[in-house]
Amino acid sequence: MKKIDVGKKILSENEKYAFENILFLTERKKLCLNIISSPGSGKTTILARTINELKDKIKIGVIEGDIQTDIDAERIRATKAPVIQINTEGACHLSAAQISAALKELPVDDLDLIFIENVGNLVCPSAFDLGESGKIVVLSVAEGDDKPAKYPAIFAKSKVMLINKIDLLDGGHVDFDIDRAKADARRLNKEIKIFPISAKTGEGMANWYDWLISSVNKNIF
Amino acid sequence: MHEMMVAQSLIETISDEAAKYNAKPVGAIISCGTLNTVNDEALRFAFEAIAKDTPCQGVKLEIEHKPIRARCKDCNRDFPVELSNPVCPKCGSEIFELQPDAPLILEQIEFQTD
Numbered sequence: 659m660k661k662i663d664v665g666k667k668i669l670s671e672n673e674k675y676a677f678e679n680i681l682f683l684t685e686r687k688k689l690c691l692n693i694i695s696s697p698g699s700g701k702t703t704i705l706a707r708t709i710n711e712l713k714d715k716i717k718i719g720v721i722e723g724d725i726q727t728d729i730d731a732e733r734i735r736a737t738k739a740p741v742i743q744i745n746t747e748g749a750c751h752l753s754a755a756q757i758s759a760a761l762k763e764l765p766v767d768d769l770d771l772i773f774i775e776n777v778g779n780l781v782c783p784s785a786f787d788l789g790e791s792g793k794i795v796v797l798s799v800a801e802g803d804d805k806p807a808k809y810p811a812i813f814a815k816s817k818v819m820l821i822n823k824i825d826l827l828d829g830g831h832v833d834f835d836i837d838r839a840k841a842d843a844r845r846l847n848k849e850i851k852i853f854p855i856s857a858k859t860g861e862g863m864a865n866w867y868d869w870l871i872s873s874v875n876k877n878i879f
Numbered sequence: 880m881h882e883m884m885v886a887q888s889l890i891e892t893i894s895d896e897a898a899k900y901n902a903k904p905v906g907a908i909i910s911c912g913t914l915n916t917v918n919d920e921a922l923r924f925a926f927e928a929i930a931k932d933t934p935c936q937g938v939k940l941e942i943e944h945k946p947i948r949a950r951c952k953d954c955n956r957d958f959p960v961e962l963s964n965p966v967c968p969k970c971g972s973e974i975f976e977l978q979p980d981a982p983l984i985l986e987q988i989e990f991q992t993d
Contacts, residue, residue: 659905660990664896668888668909668983751881782881785915810962811914814977845965845973 672786675754679789682761683772689874690772692788694812695796696805697778700822702730704796704857705773709737711860712867716770716874721760723752723777730775740765751782754789770874780805784812792817799823799834806842814846818853820866825856882918885983886925890935892985897934906939906989912981913947913962943986949975 667673683690693701702722709718720741722731731743742760744752757774764772774790776783784793795816797805800823806813813819821839826832840852851869855862889909897904911917919942930936946959951967952974958967966973 660900660902660992662896662900662988662990664892664985664988666892666985668885668892668985671888672884749881749884753884781916785881785917807963811916814914846960846962846977848974 669786672754675758676787676789679754679757679761682758682766683789683791686766687877688766688769688772689877690774690790692774692776692783692790692793693796694776694780694783694793694816695778695798696780696801699778699796699798699801700857701775701778701796702733704820704822704855705775706733706737707857707860707863708867708870709734709739711863712870713737715871717768718771718773719764719766719769721752721757721764721772721774723756723775725749725777740769746777750777750779751786752776752788753786757788757790771870780809780812784815794818794820796820796822797839799826799832799836803833803835803839804842806839806845810846813843813850816847816850818851818866818869819843821852821854822857824854824861825859881916882921883925883929885917885922886929889926889940889985890929890933893938893988894934896988897990900990902990902992904935904938904988905991906941907985908941908943908987908989909983909985910943910945910981911983912945913960914980915983917942917944917983945981947980948978950978951975 695701705720718739720734720739722741722743724730725746725748728743731741734741742763744756744760774788793816795812843850853862853866855866893904893907923940926940948957949960950957951972953972954970956967956969967975
């Protein structure tokens with residue numbers, strides 16, 4: 659037997675594209691946020707409401723990732739924002755190469771902010787950097803307050819955590835200890851910004867908008 | 880399930896090295912961090928499935944998991960982080976700085992010699 663030390667990064671192909679995307683975005687001074695969550699947490703509803711309510715302040719484009727269909731892209735298209743749909747045909751995450759191609763199709767120069775809506779999955783997308791400026795994790799209260807403890811990787815890597823569907827907390831429709839979810843997310847990530855919101859009623863969205871607008875203006879992520 | 884992509888990338892790299900050394904690979908050691916969430920069983924299954932009819936067929940994978948480390952801001956201790964209970968083992972502090980997670984690396988390939 660002969661043993662050869664290799665020492666090569668395995669996902670170097672993804673990293674190569676991610677690095678290209680970073681260059682592409684920083685050269686143009688564009689903020690790009692990668693939204694990650696379980697299926698059904700409300701990512702598309704959050705994006706559609708955000709685009710509509712910030713229409714006069716910042717120009718937003720969207721890259722939609724789904725295994726099948728362009729249902730989400732249709733919902734974004736209704737807001738008149740430019741959108742590119744990627745179908746991963748079974749893959750559980752978006753890759754940096756797919757984002758590289760989508761960025762070339764979006765009218766990036768006319769935009770201030772690009773959202774990437776990743777495939778609904780709290781695990782795999784956290785392992786693939788896309789060259790984004792930051793990751794945003796969405797947790798809806800119906801999923802349970804134990805998710806930051808159970809899926810620590812994505813909460814450790816995210817700049818912002820949106821706790822969505824807080825309207826369900828009124829009337830006790832779900833048991834969700836918001837302080838526990840916040841504390842567990844902060845155990846591994848002291849810097850994480852946490853905004854409890856309801857994309858349905860609009861409650862709490864102003865705090866998220868303030869953060870977005872100041873991030874776009876400062877161009878610091 | 881993203882182990883499929885990891886397996887694909889692994890097979891390409893091992894096959895390239897095998898061609899370079901003109902030898903049959905029989906084993907490989909890879910290492911990964913804590914936050915890149917590689918499941919051993921899923922990776923071995925994916926690797927075996929894609930390796931069929933490639934130079935990597937029959938290659939045995941050894942997977943080393945490297946714990947993510949942190950430095951305690953209270954007592955300065957450098958320690959491996961227990962994700963389910965992230966506290967400094969020396970002073971019990973919860974104030975620490977997380978170090979970068981180890982990337983996925985193909986460390987070593989074992990080739991058949993005859």
